[in-house]
Amino acid sequence: MIAEIGQYALILALVLSLLQVALPGWGALKGDPVLMGTAGPIAFALFAFIAFSFGALVQLYLASDFTVLNVVENSHSQMPLIYKITSTWGNHEGSMLLWVLVLGLFGALVALFGTNLPDRLKALVLAVQGSIATAFLAFVIFTSNPFLRLVPPPGEGRDLNPILQDPGLAIHPPLLYLGYVGLSVSFSFAVAALIEGRIDAAWARWTRPWTLAAWVFLTLGIAMGSYWAYYELGWGGWWFWDPVENASLMPWLAATALLHSAVVMEKRDALKVWTVLLAILAFSLSLVGTFLVRSGVLTSVHAFATDPARGVFILGILTFFIAGSLALFALRASELRQGGIFAPVSREGALVFNNLFLTAATFSVLVGTLYPLALEAATGAKITVGPPYFNLVFGGLMLPLVFAMPFGPLLAWKRGDLLGVAQRLMLAAGLAVVAAVVIAAAADGSSVFAPVGIALACFVIIGALTDLAERAGLGKVSAKVSLRRLAGVPRSGYGTAIAHMGVGLCLLGIVCEASWSTETIASIRVGDSLKVGTRTLTLERMENRTGPNFRARVAVFAIREGAVAKGTLEASRRTFAARQMGTTEAGIRTYGLSQLYVSVAEETADGHVSVRASYKPRVLLIWLGAVVMAIGGALSLTDRRLRVGAPKPAARRPAKPEPRPVPAE
């Protein structure tokens, strides 16, 4: 029964989504306030029906209802409760339903918080949002129905892919989808504005919180995915430049560019056309990502099933939305009036610089990801574009961007004083150079990567602090005045500084991990030891253990530093009976920001175990930096100037002058 009810709810949701396109869309065309007013209630109802359907699927998984094919293929009655819930989206059909659920959620949120939007814009935004929902609901219903029954039902399910039996599955996909799909809101705003043919600073103010929220989730989702891959796959790598990772990185880069260009549009009424284009591109890249991951053109842990019909369907959706929105853009962009002129050296100029490099980087990732597919389609040659390409090109394009990062927030709007800014960054630059010299001296000068990377990271972190210190007038005015000024800095100002610091921290982690990790691979028996860095690991014993639906062979190591015992560490291999498949559970011990990472292979007949042990200094900074970035974004989101629904003070001009004094020229 539940499966059928879930399916009906989904079909009703499809009908509702069609109504959400037709009624408000027609109303906006005819200027009919009643029809336009239907957008909100329909959006709520649409979300309710999708949520109901999703709830039905979760219930089927909780009950281990093996009359449903999807549950049979991805669940097992002995799985722990949390994995019974998470396996709902640990498969193609369920994860597409989650995708649609998040889409419905964002539609409802726009209806809820968009009370201060003009009626027509709101109706159009929700109509566009509805059209995306229509496309993906149709995709789920016609090609990826999770509610199909299986006759006769088997007594037991085939279990969830063991790699996915991890708390990461509870966090990573929902966060990532909140980011991916959240970008649909800025897309809908862009398309609505193009249909209206009117776009102004207010549009940027309405759109930015949505982009910012999506960006925060996307940042966390990518970081979580990276950490999960790091500890679960047993290789100790944190980024593989896998096409699926690139699929999430590209929308992130575009969204980052969009955040920055929207600032220019909001404050200075400039870069309108570009901002609208970026909003379209960011979500288009989300769709490209969905296509790459879900169509089966790639082989990866994320490509749950390869069914050509699905690929063609998503390709159709992709073409419709990307080509449609770009055609609309081509038709209407010339009508958007440009305002606000600025000198190349200015805050605006710096943000343009940011946008140029971010889009170029996005493009380079896109080329690297699609080139093998295009080449194979054209010539049949199978190639791989791997880390060497991405490290070189992406790294090369990030270098100038990261270097310029501290300059941006210090430059004045309209016309900046580069020399003045450089003087104010002297301290940051000086400390960065000191760091570089110290590291180069300690590392016998063989590599330039570590000193340059660390110096750059220090420059960014101290540069971000300099921005706050400058705003407070630290050292120029009394401490009391400084504190008062610091309290007066808008939250978005703190947000910028913290997010930029996050980039610096992340870079610091990347450089430390890449430069100073030590790794030892050895084949040892019980009683043998191996050295990794300053520590010695001794294989104490091998044990058998049983989990709820797996058996584990655990290697217990004693850690010693010199002669001092420092506890134990367990690394294991699990075998899941239902799928006859094993996973490696790396043993990880955290020392401050550094980690000791040990994975083991299967034992040979004579009792030898291959052990890979590495010490990764400051590796946690990579993900911590991403979390700090997200905190910066979230803080920015709470800025009262951006707060959705906050009454707009009538007396104040929309573009508030910056609280920081403009340097004398």
Next chain:
Amino acid sequence: MTRKGRRLVMIGAGVGVLGLAAALILSALTDTIVFFRTPTEIAEQHMAPGTRLRIGGLVETGSVAKAGTLTTFAVTDGNAAVKVAYSGILPDLFREGQGVVAEGALQADGTFKADSVLAKHDERYMPREVADALKAQGVWKEGDPAPGTTPARAPGS
């Protein structure tokens, strides 16, 4: 600076950055791409040792030998086989008779020294390159159960 002048600066900067990106991309692509070869192709075309390649096929049954951390095995597509040597920990799904992709370089003696070995993430699917290589040799057809996998158990078992 006039409005036009400013616009020119912006366009110049844009073209400059895009040019830089294009140059980086093109030079990196020519230097860093790695071609995929099947064991049959390696046997037929005499390739220069040292070229970085990806090879794929099935791990030949009975070919896996371990000595310390060094594992040697043969990768076959049903027609030809290549000897592979790999030092390190093999992925969870590495097994005889299963699909595998290895990246590395051919040595002068004809063995393939791999620095990374990928097996499938999931027992139900083949790496795509491997599936294509096997299809080319007529060993496996679309729709067949992937070689080496245990067939899905009958419902109710």
